[in-house]
Every structure is written in structure tokens, then in C-alpha cells.
Amino acid sequence: SQQGEEDPQALSIQEGENATMNCSYKTSINNLQWYRQNSGRGLVHLILIRSNEREKHSGRLRVTLDTSKKSSSLLITASRAADTASYFCATDVYKAAGNKLTFGGGTRVLVKP
Amino acid sequence: KAGVTQTPRYLIKTRGQQVTLSCSPISGHRSVSWYQQTPGQGLQFLFEYFSETQRNKGNFPGRFSGRQFSNSRSEMNVSTLELGDSALYLCASSWTTSGTRSNEQFFGPGTRLTVL
Numbered sequence: 001s002q003q004g005e006e007d008p009q010a011l012s013i014q015e016g017e018n019a020t021m022n023c024s025y026k027t028s029i030n031n032l033q034w035y036r037q038n039s040g041r042g043l044v045h046l047i048l049i050r051s052n053e054r055e056k057h058s059g060r061l062r063v064t065l066d067t068s069k070k071s072s073s074l075l076i077t078a079s080r081a082a083d084t085a086s087y088f089c090a091t092d093v094y095k096a097a098g099n100k101l102t103f104g105g106g107t108r109v110l111v112k113p
Numbered sequence: 114k115a116g117v118t119q120t121p122r123y124l125i126k127t128r129g130q131q132v133t134l135s136c137s138p139i140s141g142h143r144s145v146s147w148y149q150q151t152p153g154q155g156l157q158f159l160f161e162y163f164s165e166t167q168r169n170k171g172n173f174p175g176r177f178s179g180r181q182f183s184n185s186r187s188e189m190n191v192s193t194l195e196l197g198d199s200a201l202y203l204c205a206s207s208w209t210t211s212g213t214r215s216n217e218q219f220f221g222p223g224t225r226l227t228v229l
Binding site: 033035040041042043044045048088090099100101102103104105106 | 117144146148150155156157158161169171201203205207209216217218219220221222223225
């Protein structure tokens, strides 16, 4: 089973609206990362939030992390057609060094012009 | 800086064959990770290489293997291909030292493998 589960699985909004997606996970994490993927291509890193952080911003993106609820949310404000993509959360639970990310199932976002 | 490059971009093989995929990381990145993406299983971690050594491994059978060269370029190999190996294989590189936890990863465009 996957570590991260995302909700909703799909989201359709009008340009200019905000989009919010959530990610829940099961075990303690070192950090949680959000990625965007366009049409089955490579993933683009959006934000990394560490377990001792509660909120981070990057441009129109805002990520929150609630470790007590084992959940995170990604908010995209003032959405644009170019934001149409799949969004994935990924958690790092590994105790040792290195990269071993566990991805959620993703949220497909459609922004209509 | 050039991004992560993967070759080939598309590949068609038949069951039982083997395949080798290549990944060139961003200059200066010593960690290279591989992921498999399928509609059914989503994105799954295969393995990570750092300084020519496999540092982390996912839950895949031994048919999946990899290696990293001294210039940090990496290859992954899948032997005795099965229909279920059809997937998008993504490579990612990151800046990391030997003792640090995960950082942001930079992904290549992927290699789409079709097994017939």
C-alpha cells in the first residue's frame, strides 16, 4: 500500500480560482515534498517541507504540514491554465541517509480557461 | 546547467528480452534515483545510487538492477522482461552528501518502455 494518499483524485476549476489538494500519510516522516507532472512527463519539484515546519510558500503555492494528523495540503492560488497537471506528494520516511521517496497516487487538476 | 537526461525516450521490447536505460544527472549531483510509474501502481521507488554504490533499494525483483559510474551517470537494467514491466521509468538526481537526508530531486523526462 502507498504511504501517501491524495484527495481528491481529480479536481476541475475555472481559471483564477484556488485549488486545494490534500495528502495523508501513515508513518513518521523526515520531510514531505510536492511535485507536478504534465501529461506523463518528468516530475517537477515544487516544495519541500520538513517535519519541524508547519507552512511554506513559493509564489502562488502554499503548503501546510500537520504531523499530528499526518497530513499535508497544497494550495494553488489564482490558478492558470498552465497549472493543469497531476500533483503528487512524496514522503521520506527512511531513517538513514539518502533518497527514498514514497509517492501518493496524485491529484489530477484541470484548470479551464 | 543542463537538466537530467534520459536515453532512450521510447523503447519497445518483447517478453523475455532485456533492456538497459541510461540517465545522466545534473552536473555536480552525486545521487541518482530510479522510479517506475504505471497506471496501476503509480510511482514506485526502484533504487538509489550514490558514489557508485547502491544506497537504497525498493521492493522490486532481482531482474531490476542498476549501476552508477564514476561520472555519476547511471544505468538500470531489466532482464527477462514481462508484460507488467511496461511503464515510464524516471530517473532523478539530487545534491546530497553521504550523510544527508533526502533533498529535492530533479527528474528527467523518462523512458517509456513498452513490452509486447
